Amino acid sequence: AQSVAQPEDQVNVAEGNPLTVKCTYSVSGNPYLFWYVQYPNRGLQFLLKYITGDNLVKGSYGFEAEFNKSQTSFHLKKPSALVSDSALYFCAVTGAIFNKFYFGSGTKLNVKP
């Protein structure tokens, strides 16, 4: 069965420090991986994706993610967190044979001044 795991319900980090939000996946075939961010009472906003090619992908607002095939992971990272990065982050996966995106349970990121 296809699935996405975000093992941390919440991540706390101080402003200016690096942040990592973890994601692992299980999917048949080659994965297409995505990160979305959700601010309170808003929709899901696309951050970045991995389809093929370079394992390190860069996205909006200084975020990046690294695809690791052997560990089936796609962790979201940012070198220096901002208070405004505080939000709910969702990892998602799909593939060429699927008709939907599978979402993780979400990780709440708290960046403190």
Place this chain on the structure above:
Amino acid sequence: EPEVTQTPSHQVTQMGQEVILRCVPISNHLYFYWYRQILGQKVEFLVSFYNNEISEKSEIFDDQFSVERPDGSNFTLKIRSTKLEDSAMYFCASSGQTLNTEAFFGQGTRLTVV
């Protein structure tokens, strides 16, 4: 920048009533989805739609639910005989020409069943 628009932003309905949630996907997109989210938590898949028919539906998407693309722009979710547990944020999404493109989500319709 093109965006997915959803109306209404908030719908309050009495239990047992029918509601229609409306969505206008991005104009050149071919794949359409409905997801829902209860209390800002897990994002649950309801249904996907391609080429004027349902591609896949979840266990949640039973006979109470239906989707329609009545014209070239709108994509609707109908919930018949609403139940209290249908209260949630409903998100419409669309994605482009192939399956390896990201989905763009609307701002959601908050459905409250009383």
